[in-house]
Amino acid sequence: MTMSNTGGRRRPPTIHDVAREAGVSRGTVSRVLNGGHYVSPSAQEAVNAAIRKTGYVVNRHARSLITGRSDSVGFLLTEPQERFFEDPNFNVLLRGCTQALAQHDIPLLLMLAGTEDERRRITRYITAGHVDGVLLVSSHSGDPVAQELREAGVPLVACGKPIGLGSKVSYVAADDRDGARDMVRHLLSLGRRRIGVVTGPLDTPGGVERLAGYREVLTEAGVEVDDRLIVSGDYSRASGEAGAERLLAQAPDMDAVFVASDLMAQGVLTALQRAGRRVPQDVAVGGFDDSPAAVAASPELTTIRQPWDRISAEMVRVLLAQIGGEDPAAVILPTELVKREST
Amino acid sequence: MTMSNTGGRRRPPTIHDVAREAGVSRGTVSRVLNGGHYVSPSAQEAVNAAIRKTGYVVNRHARSLITGRSDSVGFLLTEPQERFFEDPNFNVLLRGCTQALAQHDIPLLLMLAGTEDERRRITRYITAGHVDGVLLVSSHSGDPVAQELREAGVPLVACGKPIGLGSKVSYVAADDRDGARDMVRHLLSLGRRRIGVVTGPLDTPGGVERLAGYREVLTEAGVEVDDRLIVSGDYSRASGEAGAERLLAQAPDMDAVFVASDLMAQGVLTALQRAGRRVPQDVAVGGFDDSPAAVAASPELTTIRQPWDRISAEMVRVLLAQIGGEDPAAVILPTELVKREST
DNA sequence: TTCTCTACTGTGAACGCTCACAGAAGCATG
DNA sequence: CATGCTTCTGTGAGCGTTCACAGTAGAGAA
Numbered sequence: 001m002t003m004s005n006t007g008g009r010r011r012p013p014t015i016h017d018v019a020r021e022a023g024v025s026r027g028t029v030s031r032v033l034n035g036g037h038y039v040s041p042s043a044q045e046a047v048n049a050a051i052r053k054t055g056y057v058v059n060r061h062a063r064s065l066i067t068g069r070s071d072s073v074g075f076l077l078t079e080p081q082e083r084f085f086e087d088p089n090f091n092v093l094l095r096g097c098t099q100a101l102a103q104h105d106i107p108l109l110l111m112l113a114g115t116e117d118e119r120r121r122i123t124r125y126i127t128a129g130h131v132d133g134v135l136l137v138s139s140h141s142g143d144p145v146a147q148e149l150r151e152a153g154v155p156l157v158a159c160g161k162p163i164g165l166g167s168k169v170s171y172v173a174a175d176d177r178d179g180a181r182d183m184v185r186h187l188l189s190l191g192r193r194r195i196g197v198v199t200g201p202l203d204t205p206g207g208v209e210r211l212a213g214y215r216e217v218l219t220e221a222g223v224e225v226d227d228r229l230i231v232s233g234d235y236s237r238a239s240g241e242a243g244a245e246r247l248l249a250q251a252p253d254m255d256a257v258f259v260a261s262d263l264m265a266q267g268v269l270t271a272l273q274r275a276g277r278r279v280p281q282d283v284a285v286g287g288f289d290d291s292p293a294a295v296a297a298s299p300e301l302t303t304i305r306q307p308w309d310r311i312s313a314e315m316v317r318v319l320l321a322q323i324g325g326e327d328p329a330a331v332i333l334p335t336e337l338v339k340r341e342s343t
Numbered sequence: 344m345t346m347s348n349t350g351g352r353r354r355p356p357t358i359h360d361v362a363r364e365a366g367v368s369r370g371t372v373s374r375v376l377n378g379g380h381y382v383s384p385s386a387q388e389a390v391n392a393a394i395r396k397t398g399y400v401v402n403r404h405a406r407s408l409i410t411g412r413s414d415s416v417g418f419l420l421t422e423p424q425e426r427f428f429e430d431p432n433f434n435v436l437l438r439g440c441t442q443a444l445a446q447h448d449i450p451l452l453l454m455l456a457g458t459e460d461e462r463r464r465i466t467r468y469i470t471a472g473h474v475d476g477v478l479l480v481s482s483h484s485g486d487p488v489a490q491e492l493r494e495a496g497v498p499l500v501a502c503g504k505p506i507g508l509g510s511k512v513s514y515v516a517a518d519d520r521d522g523a524r525d526m527v528r529h530l531l532s533l534g535r536r537r538i539g540v541v542t543g544p545l546d547t548p549g550g551v552e553r554l555a556g557y558r559e560v561l562t563e564a565g566v567e568v569d570d571r572l573i574v575s576g577d578y579s580r581a582s583g584e585a586g587a588e589r590l591l592a593q594a595p596d597m598d599a600v601f602v603a604s605d606l607m608a609q610g611v612l613t614a615l616q617r618a619g620r621r622v623p624q625d626v627a628v629g630g631f632d633d634s635p636a637a638v639a640a641s642p643e644l645t646t647i648r649q650p651w652d653r654i655s656a657e658m659v660r661v662l663l664a665q666i667g668g669e670d671p672a673a674v675i676l677p678t679e680l681v682k683r684e685s686t
Numbered sequence: 687t688t689c690t691c692t693a694c695t696g697t698g699a700a701c702g703c704t705c706a707c708a709g710a711a712g713c714a715t716g
Numbered sequence: 717c718a719t720g721c722t723t724c725t726g727t728g729a730g731c732g733t734t735c736a737c738a739g740t741a742g743a744g745a746a
């Protein structure tokens with residue numbers, strides 16, 4: 001019972017093979033591999049040729065064993081509901097991070113910690129040093145995992161501002177408040193004065209900040225902030241529909257509504273149309289996210305674009321910097337108003 | 344300039360620490376870690392206690408270095424267009440695989456190989472043994488990567504049947520043909536006889552098989568297969584819309600249409616409604632996938648559910664079996680007809 | 687010449703683990 | 717009592733790297 005050659009896989013060349021081929025020592029090959037300082041041009045070239053010839057690829061396990069680094073990072077999703085997976089933004093984020101890391105030749109480990117059990121297992125895995133850092137994605141923000149990892153000294157970057165974690169943890173976020181301000185200002189500029197809002201969950205930064213932006217702009221413009229015009233949802237389509245119905249009941253004179261996500265805005269459109277209100281003539285509707293849902297809706301949604309591609313790139317940049325020894329940092333990125341048919 | 348304790352991260356306990364704590368040797372601890380054979384109950388217990396006490400987690404790099412396995416698998420997406428990322432099924436697949444692997448304590452490495460460059464880099468990475476196997480997801484199927492990896496002896500499981508790779512490569516797929524048969528039979532049972540079809544791309548197994556199922560059932564039922572009732576699309580919404588228009592022009596008496604994806608079916612609905620046909624009264628519409636698009640459509644789509652959760656679970660099962668030395672295998676999973684409003 | 691400095695190269699010792707092997711202990715068998 | 721077998725345990729070697737250190741050679745300065 002030999003397992004010599006299962007499937008034709010043979011032992012890959014080692015640094016030793018390269019050294020022999022190039023006529024130098026292991027040390028010199030290693031130096032070439034790690035930046036090429038203190039290596040003569042001739043040796044440099046001989047080693048590179050030998051690497052090409054042998055098809056050598058460094059054994060990361062051996063390297064990691066001695067360096068203590070793993071040269072990989074985790075993408076951690078701590079979400080009881082797997083809602084994030086249905087969120088199109090999640091895809092962009094995941095893809096963006098993978099690509100940004102690939103440029104540094106760093107693999108991304110996808111980690112899902114839905115249950116308490118998984119959370120424990122993954123925390124152990126991470127704190128044991130199997131990844132150099134963690135990109136954290138969680139919507140609800142009193143996340144114990146973030147706290148634990150931070151205390152264990154694991155480099156960490158969150159997507160969106162984590163509430164109640166102090167300033168010790170890095171994060172990258174879109175400027176929710178400013179985006180909301182843009183949208184509400186836009187609605188005001190259209191002459192609307194009875195502007196409703198369907199917020200996100202108020203235990204998330206997005207929920208809180210977008211509502212704050214709404215309030216600020218109305219106050220600045222001298223428009224009354226009417227509690228009957230404020231309801232909150234949970235980012236789901238159904239909650240948008242329910243929210244709009246409540247708004248219509250509480251404030252029938254509403255002439256615009258700012259909805260804190262495109263998905264909820266779709267629900268709002270449905271409710272408005274059922275109530276016989278025309279969009280945008282009777283009620284203007286503004287969404288948030290610029291997700292595919294925004295163009296799938298009819299009429300197409302005016303919305304706030306979150307710079308997801310830049311968010312992922314920045315998350316990776318900040319994380320790598322932190323792994324490199326820099327201090328935690330917060331990055332806030334600007335949003336953009338995208339005008340379509342619904343306003 | 345010491346780097347003793349950056350961020351509070353200290354050197355994790357080794358197998359040696361556990362051995363000392365338990366009063367046994369490294370070897371015994373190792374045996375406990377790897378199944379516990381040839382270990383006395385008392386030693387077993389002492390070691391487990393020591394592991395709990397020290398918080399020991401095995402250093403996978405050290406283990407991998409000697410075993411030659413990496414105890415991780417890659418999830419490889421070879422897609423020039425990043426279309427898959429927009430596909431809701433992709434999420435389910437990715438999540439399912441991650442979770443199924445997590446049960447075996449195996450991390451998933453997400454790999455994107457969009458460009459030729461990335462493809463080369465990743466092939467090198469994989470063939471160097473940095474993952475034990477690969478879950479391959481690519482829609483168009485003459486994929487050179489699959490061929491290369493297979494030749495290098497890397498365990499591999501594809502999602503969907505790869506065309507033209509011989510029987511050497513494992514795959515897991517839904518029974519496209521049978522699903523199509525179910526749908527067409529369903530349409531026949533409603534009394535429809537002029538049943539159109541919008542196929543997927545005919546260089547994909549899904550495209551080919553679903554059309555074959557359509558043909559078979561009509562032939563078996565003694566209903567004429569009319570070429571004017573057959574058009575093909577590319578799974579996009581727009582192509583569904585265009586397809587329906589062609590069908591209406593070529594066969595105005597069409598009373599049903601089987602569409603090879605829900606997204607295309609959405610387009611079909613749009614075109615039908617524009618043409619003044621009522622769904623399902625004038626024309627019944629059947630989709631495929633049971634994606635979120637199916638319930639988002641109005642009327643909600645009757646469709647064929649692909650068992651994505653089982654597909655991912657089976658992919659992982661087959662891959663692990665193959666890593667364990669078993670031969671490649673093909674798994675075909677049954678689909679399910681989901682009746683909604685559109686038929 | 688001799689010393690020092692710089693640029694480069696080779697070598698042994700880890701890193702933390704598994705594996706093969708040697709041995710010990712217990713028990714039944716010859 | 718020796719022998720074999722089974723169950724269990726400890727030990728040394730080695731996986732493929734990097735790192736620290738000890739050289740070597742050549743150039744410039746004393």
